[in-house]
Amino acid sequence: MRLTSLADYAVVVMAAAARRPDGARLSAGLIAEETGVPLPTAQKVMGRLAAAGLLVSARGAGGGFRLARAAGAISLADIIEALEGPIAMTNCIQGSIHDCALEGSCRVKPHLNIANDAVRGALQGVSLATLAEAK
Amino acid sequence: MRLTSLADYAVVVMAAAARRPDGARLSAGLIAEETGVPLPTAQKVMGRLAAAGLLVSARGAGGGFRLARAAGAISLADIIEALEGPIAMTNCIQGSIHDCALEGSCRVKPHLNIANDAVRGALQGVSLATLAEAK
DNA sequence: TGCCAATCGGAATGAAACGGTCCGATTAGC
DNA sequence: GCTAATCGGACCGTTTCATTCCGATTGGCA
Numbered sequence: 001m002r003l004t005s006l007a008d009y010a011v012v013v014m015a016a017a018a019r020r021p022d023g024a025r026l027s028a029g030l031i032a033e034e035t036g037v038p039l040p041t042a043q044k045v046m047g048r049l050a051a052a053g054l055l056v057s058a059r060g061a062g063g064g065f066r067l068a069r070a071a072g073a074i075s076l077a078d079i080i081e082a083l084e085g086p087i088a089m090t091n092c093i094q095g096s097i098h099d100c101a102l103e104g105s106c107r108v109k110p111h112l113n114i115a116n117d118a119v120r121g122a123l124q125g126v127s128l129a130t131l132a133e134a135k
Numbered sequence: 136m137r138l139t140s141l142a143d144y145a146v147v148v149m150a151a152a153a154r155r156p157d158g159a160r161l162s163a164g165l166i167a168e169e170t171g172v173p174l175p176t177a178q179k180v181m182g183r184l185a186a187a188g189l190l191v192s193a194r195g196a197g198g199g200f201r202l203a204r205a206a207g208a209i210s211l212a213d214i215i216e217a218l219e220g221p222i223a224m225t226n227c228i229q230g231s232i233h234d235c236a237l238e239g240s241c242r243v244k245p246h247l248n249i250a251n252d253a254v255r256g257a258l259q260g261v262s263l264a265t266l267a268e269a270k
Numbered sequence: 271t272g273c274c275a276a277t278c279g280g281a282a283t284g285a286a287a288c289g290g291t292c293c294g295a296t297t298a299g300c
Numbered sequence: 301g302c303t304a305a306t307c308g309g310a311c312c313g314t315t316t317c318a319t320t321c322c323g324a325t326t327g328g329c330a
Contacts, residue, residue, distance in 0.1 A: 001215055027277065041320090057279090064277075163306075196298045
């Protein structure tokens with residue numbers, strides 16, 4: 001129930017990016033300097049955010065990143081999933097994984113499903129636009 | 136945002152314990168057999184649950200565990216915290232830890248605080264009595 | 271048109287936490 | 301007083317995470 005530090009950094013990075021005017025050039029170096037996140041770490045985080053489709057990247061000199069969607073259309077859940085994978089409290093909730101020996105006879109799974117939806121809903125309800133607000 | 140497998144087992148174990156009549160003897164072996172959780176793992180999980188005050192333990196022959204409180208007074212959040220420590224998405228939310236270089240100038244922390252409370256609330260709203268229901 | 275500098279992308283390394291197992295300490299019952 | 305059953309804590313292999321570094325790519329300029 002704890003964020004990995006990379007996901008934590010991703011939230012800070014995305015909030016900084018959202019505060020910039022639309023279409024502005026966002027190099028990893030610029031964001032690193034503005035947020036205080038170490039440059040190599042910012043590079044890795046922004047790379048993963050781009051791979052997940054939250055940022056659009058441009059290579060080469062003069063390249064950089066920009067938000068793929070409006071800040072209001074990106075949720076905290078999206079950012080976390082970009083770095084950590086699907087938000088699923090247990091493996092049995094994530095449809096594609098079936099490595100639990102108890103599955104089939106497990107009597108708590110239906111209830112965990114409800115709890116998981118509640119958690120996920122709480123994270124989806126927070127938009128990047130909100131996170132980027134002054135305070 | 137994923138439960139460790141020990142916390143996952145803890146939920147299964149506690150649900151099985153709650154289905155037993157109050158005051159019944161609950162040895163780790165019995166619970167392991169009933170739930171399908173490997174015995175050594177059940178021992179470790181129940182030991183930690185006892186250390187956290189959710190179970191009361193009795194040593195020696197004829198010993199075992201019992202619920203420390205009524206099932207309705209134990210929440211999913213309690214069980215998770217017993218195995219994983221405080222529910223805090225980031226270190227800066229957990230009051231006693233201050234190892235984030237950005238702290239003080241961080242502009243997203245107030246918003247994360249709100250999100251964290253929402254997640255924690257969702258988990259506190261699920262009681263062990265609910266988890267123990269037939270389905 | 272060729273070179274240079276800036277920037278992203280993926281691989282490698284070291285550390286920390288997790289999961290699982292085993293053995294010793296304790297206690298009721300005979 | 302002895303035996304058996306049960307909890308409690310220590311140990312180790314494995315995996316994941318966090319961080320760093322170097323190569324691939326591309327626009328700009330002479």
